[in-house]
Amino acid sequence: MPRVSALMMMTAVLVDCLALMPVAQAIETNQAPNPAAHQTALASPVAQAPLRPPITRPNRSNSGNRRPASSSSQEEFRYRLVVEGSSDSLLRQVRRVVPDAFRAWVDGRRVIQAGLFVTRAEAEAIQQQIEEINLEAAIWDLEQTVTRPSVRSSSSSFPARLTSGSNRTGYNYRLIVQGSSDSLLRQVRAVVPDAFRTTIAGERVIQAGLFVDRAEAEAIQQQLSRIRATTNIFDVGYGVAQASAPVQLPRVQSGRVVVIVDPGHGGRDPGAVGIGGIHEADIVLDISQQVASLLEDQGVQAVLTRQDDREIDLAPRVNLAESVNADLFVSIHANAISMSRPDVNGIETYYYDTGAALAASIHNSLVNATGMNDRGVRQARFYVLTRTSMPAVLVEVGFVTGQEDAAKLNSAATRSQIAAGIAQGILRYIQQRL
Structure with a gap:
């Protein structure tokens, strides 16, 4: 340490000690301290140099969803503290302050949730701790809609897109629950703002x-335990769509x-992007590859665009169909609507002219195979339907925003x-019409 700095520190300590002497003497003699003497001593320029207060870290055992000690067990959380972004490095920084912080989706944005709070003062205390490490945190009112104000809109990110293998979602x-x-x-x-009801292994759950x-799932499971919810973590494929009989x-x-x-779509065109960041282009490629394989297994020559x-x-897709003299054209897409309408779900099938019977056959088979909501068969003037010379349909296999x-x-x-x-509907049509 430089000598000048050491000398200044020693001087500051000495001045503080001299300033406190009248107070100590007053206490010893049971006399009132002289505030004027104390203030005069503190008037020294050296003594006025502020010392930065230490950062008080929240207790690591309960920093996620904090309640005051006097709070009733029936009090409900009113405030959510979030940090915009979701990278691994950002999560590590936030967990220096809030060890059980976790990633969450809110209105289509990926954020880090740093806690739920009964009072705003509690949320602001943790917000201040996070800002001490040069991060921005926002406090959201849980009573408001799921659509929240942005902290840094450029920080949004989606999870990895579908990859090869048995679990193509990643x-x-x-x-x-x-x-x-x-x-x-x-x-x-x-x-979890975007939690929803669904059926797993024949049981209605959330x-x-x-x-x-798994660590991320366990972090949110811990948060849910505070509301006394009974939760389970399963492999992603467990119990989903297992009840239906195999399609013949x-x-x-x-x-x-x-x-x-x-x-539909592909490459720079991901199509619709839905809940959890799922991409239409990835979903329909997986389904289409399986449809082509199933048709080939049953004796049909299937050609993928x-x-x-x-x-x-669009034009090269139609041109390919004409060049191979195709008998049928089946375009596979996923639907979308505003993220504020998660209640809209279901299958739609479109045709233009000669594809009505094919559309009906595919649509009925698809609804029966999946049990998904039936939104009907409709006529439309999509490019791939109006420019093809063979019966053509466009199947919307569900809403990525539902x-x-x-x-x-x-x-x-x-x-x-x-x-x-889809394959069953195509094959039934071929049996009956071709």
């Missing part, structure tokens, strides 16, 4: 999230029929059921 674990009542759903949504790492696929004469299977994640314009459909489209088991339903 998720490994599903966190569910036993029960499905309205009151329970409200409590769960206080912790899904509180899909996760790559009729066989047709080998090589006689050519069907174009057209996965794309076999990987690449962007293809709470029920998004969970199903995120499930490998349900995507396989969707593929089987």
Whole structure:
């Protein structure tokens, strides 16, 4: 330490001691201290140099959802503290202050939840601790809508897109809450805003999230334990779409029929982006590849317009169908609406002219195979329907923005059921019409 700095510190300590002497003497003689003497001593420029107060870290055993000691057990949380962003490095920084902080989705944005609080003062105390490590934190009112003000809009990110393998979503674990009542759903949504009801292994439950790492699922499970919710963490494929009977696929004469299977979007065009960041282009590619494989197994020559994640314009898709003299054209998409309408779910099938019977056959098989909401068969003037010379349909396999459909489209088991339903509808049409 430099000598000048050491000398200044010694001087400051000496001045403080001299300033406190009148107070100590007054205490010893039971006399009132002289405030003027104390203030005069503190007038020294050296003594006025402020010392930065130490950072008081929250107790690591209960820093996530804090209640005052006097709070009733029936008090409800009113405030949520979040840090915009979701990177591993950011999560590590936040956990220096709040050890049980975790990633969460709020209105389509990925954030780090740093706690739920009964009083705003508690939330502000932790907010101050987080800002001491040069991070921005926002306090949201739980009584407001799920759509929240932005802290840093540029920090939003989505989870990894579908990859090859048995679990094509990239998720490994599903966190569910036993029960499905309205009151329970409200409590769960206080912790996980986009939680929703679904059916797992034939039981009606509340899904509180899909996760790559089990540790993330356990962090939210710990948060839910504070509202006394009964939770379980399962492998992502457990119990999803297992109740339906296997779809029976009729066989047709080998090589006689050519069907174009057209996965929508791709490459720089992800299509619709839904709940949890799921991409339409990835979902429909997986389903389309399975449809093509099932058709080939039953004797149909299936031709895919794309076999990987690449962007293809509409005209080349139609041109391919004409060049191979296809008998049928089936375009596969996923639907979307505003993220504020998670209640909209279901399957729609479109045709333009000669595809009415094909659309009906695919639609009925698909609804029966999956049990998803039936939104009907409709006529539309989509490019791939109006520019093709063969019967053509466009199938919307569900809403990526729908709470029920998004969970199903995120499930490998349900995507396989969707593929089987589409293939069955195509094969039945071929048997009856071609």
